[in-house]
Amino acid sequence: MRRRTVVAALMRPTARSLPWRPLAGGWALGVVVAAVPALFALEFPQAVLANVVRAAALCGAVGMAFALDDPARHTTGVVPVPRPLRQTLRVAVVGLVGTVGWAAVLGVVWAGADAERWAALPAGALTVEAAALSGLALALAGTAVRFSAVRLPGPAVAAALPVFPVAAVVFLPDEHALFVPPGDPRWADAHTLWAGILAATLVVWAACGPEPRRRISGGPQRGGGMPKRVGGR
Numbered sequence: 001m002r003r004r005t006v007v008a009a010l011m012r013p014t015a016r017s018l019p020w021r022p023l024a025g026g027w028a029l030g031v032v033v034a035a036v037p038a039l040f041a042l043e044f045p046q047a048v049l050a051n052v053v054r055a056a057a058l059c060g061a062v063g064m065a066f067a068l069d070d071p072a073r074h075t076t077g078v079v080p081v082p083r084p085l086r087q088t089l090r091v092a093v094v095g096l097v098g099t100v101g102w103a104a105v106l107g108v109v110w111a112g113a114d115a116e117r118w119a120a121l122p123a124g125a126l127t128v129e130a131a132a133l134s135g136l137a138l139a140l141a142g143t144a145v146r147f148s149a150v151r152l153p154g155p156a157v158a159a160a161l162p163v164f165p166v167a168a169v170v171f172l173p174d175e176h177a178l179f180v181p182p183g184d185p186r187w188a189d190a191h192t193l194w195a196g197i198l199a200a201t202l203v204v205w206a207a208c209g210p211e212p213r214r215r216i217s218g219g220p221q222r223g224g225g226m227p228k229r230v231g232g233r
Contacts, residue, residue, distance in 0.1 A: 007085070007089065010085075010086070010089055011089065011093075014086070014089045014090055014093060015093050017070065017090075018067070018090060018093060018094065019066045019069045019154065022063050022065075022066040022069075022154060022158070023063045023064070023066055023067065023094055023097055024063070024097070025063060026059050026060050026061070026062045026063015026064065026065075026066075026101075027059070027060045027063055027097065027098065027100075027101025027102075027104070027105075028101075029059040029063075030055075030056035030057065030058075030059035030060040030063075030101060030105050031056065031101065031104045031105055031108055033052065033055050033056045033059055034052060034053060034056040034105040034106075034108045034109050035108040035112065036052065037049065037052065037109070037112040037113065038108055038109075038111050038112025038113075039112075041112075042112075043114075043117075046117065046120055046121065046181070046182050046183070047181035047182065049109070049113065049117065049121060050121065050122070050126060050181060050182050051179075052109070053105065053106075053109060053121075053126050054126065054129060054130075054165075054179065056105045057102070057105070057126070057129060057130035057133055057134075058133055058161070058162065058165065060098060060101050060102065060105070060130065060133075060134065061130070061133035061134045061136065061137045061161055062137070062158045062161055062162070063101075063158075064094060064098060064134045064137040064138060065137040065140070065141055065153075065154045065157035065158040065161055066141075066152075066154030066155075066157075066158065067090055067091060067094040067137070067138060067141060067154075068087060068090060068138070068141040068142060068144075068145050068153060068154070069141075069151070069152045069153065069154040070151060070152075071151055071152065082210075083209060083210065084206075084209035084210055087142070087145075087209055088209075091138060091205075098134055102127065102130055105130075106123055106127075109121070120182065121182070122182050122187075125187070125191045125194075128191055128194050128195055128198065129178075129191075129194050131198050132194050132195075132197040132198040132201065133161070133164075135197070135198050135201030135202055135205070136161065136164060136197065136201050137157055137158075137161055138201065138202075138205045139200075139201040139202075139204040139205045139208075140153070140157045140160065140161070141153045141154065141157045142204065142205040142208035142209065143204065143208050144156065144157065145208065146208035146209075146210075147208075165178075165179060174186075175189075176189075176190075176193065177190060178190055178193060178194065
């Protein structure tokens with residue numbers, strides 16, 4: 001009962017503290033990308049349409065990279081509410097935004113595709129890919145918060161995230177390719193890998209939730225030096 005009371009009390013300030021512009025902007029851009037076939041009456045082949053949806057998912061994931069940005073991080077670190085709970089609330093709110101954004105992406109794709117092409121589009125499998133990309137953004141942001149004094153990991157994570165699909169295409173062998181076209185014999189294996197990536201990113205994000213055993217000072221240092229570790233377990 002006490003935990004639920006704390007959660008209810010934190011929901012409004014958590015929502016107000018989120019960086020809504022990049023979060024909403026990422027998904028808004030994703031919707032615009034997904035709407036291209038409908039806006040220009042383009043009848044893309046199934047493989048190209050799947051890649052349009054993937055591009056929209058990547059835009060949304062870039063927005064999710066800002067979920068843990070907290071300019072007041074080094075002042076909220078002393079409050080009695082543990083950081084895992086605070087971060088879980090932030091991710092719950094942005095997860096709801098991401099769900100709405102992804103539904104909008106699929107909605108505009110549905111509006112621009114005929115019934116046959118929509119029926120052939122593997123929306124469920126592409127949803128797993130989108131969730132894994134957003135999970136990767138959260139895992140990278142959580143790692144940055146856990147192991148550094150950075151208050152705003154979003155810009156760096158957002159810049160690094162597009163490297164993932166490029167690296168996957170360049171470095172993964174064909175039998176372990178992630179971005180395969182619908183109907184490809186490797187489709188099932190690829191989405192087993194995607195599900196594994198999603199699970200791994202969530203584990204990494206959860207593992208990075210607790211406060212460091214040795215807290216990292218984020219305040220300005222005399223002489224302009226880098227933040228340093230201070231004692232305490």
